[in-house]
Amino acid sequence: DVQMTQSPSTLSASVGDRVTITCRASQSISSWLGWYQQKPGKAPKLLIYRASNLESGVPSRFSGSGSGTEFTLTISSLQPDDSATYYCQQYNSGWTFGQGTKVEIK
């Protein structure tokens, strides 16, 4: 099984800050990685697919990069609406999610 490890588990940042979340795979997954945003009581929302492709309708302050085993999600200028939990997901071999990163606004 491919294991996905996210870091940090939580982070607190101010509006306007640049925020980076890391996701590491236990084996190479090429670029078969997505990022989701989940707010309390809601379903996840797709932000990024194939590691770096921005889903239609998602603000351009979100970006993704990486390939192989190491990936990052960057929010270039944190907004109040970005307070949420973010999950990475690999879909190269089965489908596995990271444990999530909770982003809080200071």
Place this chain on the structure above:
Amino acid sequence: QVQLQESGPGLVKPSETLSLICTVSGDSISPYYWSWVRQPPGKGLEWIGHISYNGITNYNPSVKSRVTISLGTSKNQFSLKLTSVTAADTAVYYCARLRPSSGLIIDYWGQGTLVTVSS
């Protein structure tokens, strides 16, 4: 706009079978794949399995012996059955659509339904 809606009992007794239906509106079942994902209260997401528009299934090994995903008799529905449930199966269950053009990424989700396993 694609919409997915889960339906089914919110309470299931231990050792019994959990059964949920997902109704899809706003698009056709074909050529997409359709999935179930669950989230225990306060925890992360777990992929359960998925089915293609032509009935090919793929299941998470952790539940493979207990799970069946099938297309519904109605053309815009698919279902989940999970047998021999325990308290560990208590979760919010989401149905979701997989987009083949992007390598089977989940692009649309239902709102989720909480299923509690308890006597």
